Amino acid sequence: MTQSGKNNIQKEGLKAPIIRIGVVHWIKANLFNGVFNSILTIVTLFLLYKVIPPFARWAFIDSLWFSSAEQCRAGSGACWSIIPANIRFILFGFYPHELHWRPFVAMIMLIGLLLYSKNRNHWNRSFGYIWIAGLSIMGILMKGGLFGLTPVDSDQWGGLPLTLMLSFFGMFAAYPLGVLLALGRRSQMPAVKTICILYIELIRGVPLISLLFMSAVLFPLFFPEGVTVNKIIRAQAAIILFTAAYIAEVVRGGLQAITRGQYEAAESLGLNYVQKMRLIVLPQALKIVIPPSVGILISAFKDTSLVVIIALYDVLKTTKSVLASPSWMGFSPEAYLFVALIYFVCCYSMSNYSRRLEKELQT
């Protein structure tokens, strides 16, 4: 209610009837404003009553948090103990146990850098250097071999750092590649155009799983003997190539949404192709396609869990591996809920940030 409205009411001494503003009114207006809605409300309430108390009882009241597997088997509630008992393997996989602080610090750094990047005021020249420095430090922390750090082979990377790495570099490299492909597909040059169309359609025509499979199974055979490319890099390449094709189509949609007038105006200013795209067209087009591209990035993030089929131990696979040990077998709901929570936090913050970015850029 506006200030003037309030004043009016005070002056005239009129108050809205209680039935129109109270809780009762809200309930009546929103939940019971018709026979159909009333039935829906009652059914929903009944379902909630049936589901929530048993769930709360299982998850919180009867649950065990720091017990052994045997105690869990005796209890009737959730066995959250599976998480603390195995947390280090779930999070870091095969990384040598006594060196777990290294991937941990690297992960914190990555998250810190991402949070720092949320503020657009930080996007200036030194921003790039900060990222480069940050990524190099993370690389050194993970890989070791410098500054007296024990070298750790990338075969031993796993868990959450691997998931974050695959998705971060996947998105980071796929986006520019996707933009280039989109521009290529709308190019006047027949060769470039054909190649881009072929690439996009070919990649979009096969599932990610088959690409990963190719990268893991067929790819090594095409190399000369003895030359093997790291499995993680192969999977990473497959994810980048796959995501880029989808980004390309989304960006192309944005490019088509820009009116002819904008292109012509840019040309009449005497801008060349690169200037036209960089200064006029892409800033507008990329802004339009924020929602769909974030959608693709989120699904790319979740798709990284498909690397299990080539036996990379991402956070989902390490969890499954824990569930395969006889003592913890059968506590899968607890473990999967935990992993779901990790995925949810990541995906939700991405979509949340994209909404904020959209609002900021709207002005």
Place this chain on the structure above:
Amino acid sequence: MKLSKLWLLVMAVVVALSGAAFAGQTLDNVKAKGFVQVGVNGELFGFGKPDEKGVWRGLDVDTGRAIAVAVFGDANKIKFIPLTAVQRFTALQSGEIDVLCRNATQTLGRDTELGLDFAQVNYYDGQGFLVPKKLKIKRAKKLDGATVCVLPGTTTELNVADYFRLHKMKMKPVVIENTAELAKAFFAGRCDVLTSDASQLAGTRAVAPKPDDYIILPDIISKEPLAPAVRHGDNQWKDIVTYAVLAMIEAEELGINSKNVDEQLKSANPIVQRFLGVSPGNGKALGLDEKWAYNIVKQVGNYGEIFERNVGKNTPLKLQRGLNALWKNGGLMYSPPFK
């Protein structure tokens, strides 16, 4: 079915591409790299699975370690590569791994068409049935009309279908992808019987809400000799892998274990002397250090020790030796003489 056809095609390409390109050089490659690359399961408790600290444990894992010890005298000069069922043979063909210790069943097809060579069997398994006691079923032939919980895409699925067809019985399969979920479905009563390799059934029964309510039927419906595999055509490497496994079996037969192996060095028995390399010969013949067998027993143990450590009575699997006992005790573990 479609997938398996595609798979055959892929394998055909693989075999055509790789050919016999690896003859005789695996040992040199391994020595140049400084470690052995071993393909393992990754999810199979007792055979190949990391523990909560990320340390690899299992019968297949220890077999891999024995090979590393034979070559380098050091059980840590090894890299474990977890592989899925579909990846495992290509990983071997492409040279990504040097030896596959991933509970792979030796079959004629794999030994010939796939271009593999299976070394010494390190576990004799077979497919069995787990049933609730309350059904009062004592033999597998009484299972007519049962709903059967089974993992998809394995030889297990085929074996059980063959078995039911052979005995003119009907079955309703309940197919669930994941071992743990399969067990859960069985305990929840969604199927009458759970079928899997006998080594797995014991583990599944151990985690039942009430283990005593379930029995494993005595019938074993398939032969599953699990053996390490190497690429076809490199005989020297195959010999090393074969004798690394046999050394553990021979050590058990000779009564040598990781604790008494140092005393046994002083043994007057010429067989023991030859085995431990006190009197030389065996190492040179294989192209290895003369102490190779001593090192295996010292660092990994004899077959009985690795069996008990990974799958034996004091583990959740609680497996009996059965077929895997020494031949003297009625099993199949038999080593040719080391001379």
